[in-house]
Amino acid sequence: MTQHTTAEQERIDVGSNSAGRISIEGLTKRFETASGGETVFENVDLEIEPGRFVTLIGKSGCGKSTLLKILSGVLEPTSGSVRIESEDGGDAEIGHVFQSPRLLPWNSCERNIELVHEGNAAYTPELARRYLELVDLGEHADKYPTQLSGGQQQRVGIARAFSIDPEILLMDEPFSNLDEITADELRTELIDIWEKLDKTVFFVTHDITEAVALSDRILMLGDGRLYGDLEVPLERPRDIESEEFLRFRQRAIKQFHTIDEEGPMDGH
Numbered sequence: 368m369t370q371h372t373t374a375e376q377e378r379i380d381v382g383s384n385s386a387g388r389i390s391i392e393g394l395t396k397r398f399e400t401a402s403g404g405e406t407v408f409e410n411v412d413l414e415i416e417p418g419r420f421v422t423l424i425g426k427s428g429c430g431k432s433t434l435l436k437i438l439s440g441v442l443e444p445t446s447g448s449v450r451i452e453s454e455d456g457g458d459a460e461i462g463h464v465f466q467s468p469r470l471l472p473w474n475s476c477e478r479n480i481e482l483v484h485e486g487n488a489a490y491t492p493e494l495a496r497r498y499l500e501l502v503d504l505g506e507h508a509d510k511y512p513t514q515l516s517g518g519q520q521q522r523v524g525i526a527r528a529f530s531i532d533p534e535i536l537l538m539d540e541p542f543s544n545l546d547e548i549t550a551d552e553l554r555t556e557l558i559d560i561w562e563k564l565d566k567t568v569f570f571v572t573h574d575i576t577e578a579v580a581l582s583d584r585i586l587m588l589g590d591g592r593l594y595g596d597l598e599v600p601l602e603r604p605r606d607i608e609s610e611e612f613l614r615f616r617q618r619a620i621k622q623f624h625t626i627d628e629e630g631p632m633d634g635h
């Protein structure tokens with residue numbers, strides 16, 4: 368289990384049969400700056416069941432990336448805790464997919480995947496190829512990123528993230544730099560892979576349609592708190608033009624804008 372807490376709190380590692388569960392308790396993040404500082408969110412509690420596809424939406428600057436960075440351990444919370452349960456009670460493996468694939472251009476696709484397996488004696492080029500096949504790039508393992516399209520490069524990023532067999536996958540607007548047709552293809556592929564591999568996915572986006580198309584559950588962050596938490600009751604595969612999809616999307620949009628009607632809370 369991985370636990371990200373304030374420095375004073377002890378790291379607790381215990382065995383678990385619910386790998387991929389995320390438990391957030393009383394999470395507060397404040398940045399101190401020369402001009403006084405800012406509390407990004409305060410006292411956030413959240414429980415995410417293993418294997419779920421959860422999407423976080425919120426307006427620009429509400430703290431989505433900050434929450435993601437705390438989940439990945441890049442940032443420490445000001446107070447509160449985040450626990451991610453692992454298979455064996457040790458540190459949870461966390462896969463990352465970013466807006467851009469962050470591939471090293473002087474390395475082949477296979478080598479780009481190998482680089483995240485440093486210290487893994489079980490790594491073989493076949494492992495990279497297996498994951499590249501999952502994203503339809505089995506034939507391209509020896510190519511360099513510059514020989515691939517933007518969508519193909521992002522596919523390599525997704526293959527790389529899944530290849531470490533992570534307990535959770537953090538995805539930060541992974542399709543926002545792609546044209547809509549390619550983004551749609553990748554969303555379909557992502558759901559196929561997620562259904563096969565049964566991982567907890569924590570996905571950040573600005574796009575409500577994307578959130579409804581992909582998720583089991585949609586969280587809304589704003590005004591320093593999680594003000595919305597919607598279960599998505601739609602069967603997969605989802606038809607984004609169907610009446611039930613559009614009806615649910617409308618409901619999500621309405622809930623998303625409740626924050627504008629309520630106005631800021633005290634202290635923010």
Ligand SMILES: Nc1ncnc2c1ncn2[C@@H]1O[C@H](COP(=O)(O)OP(=O)(O)OP(=O)(O)O)[C@@H](O)[C@H]1O
Binds near residue numbers: 399428433
């Ligand atoms: N290292 C930092 N130091 C000070 N303030 C920061 C730091 N990182 C983020 N912030 C502030 O915290 C707030 C939340 O930022 P964050 O990047 O998490 O928002 P976001 O919801 O991901 O935004 P976007 O959708 O535009 O990417 C912003 O007001 C930002 O200026």
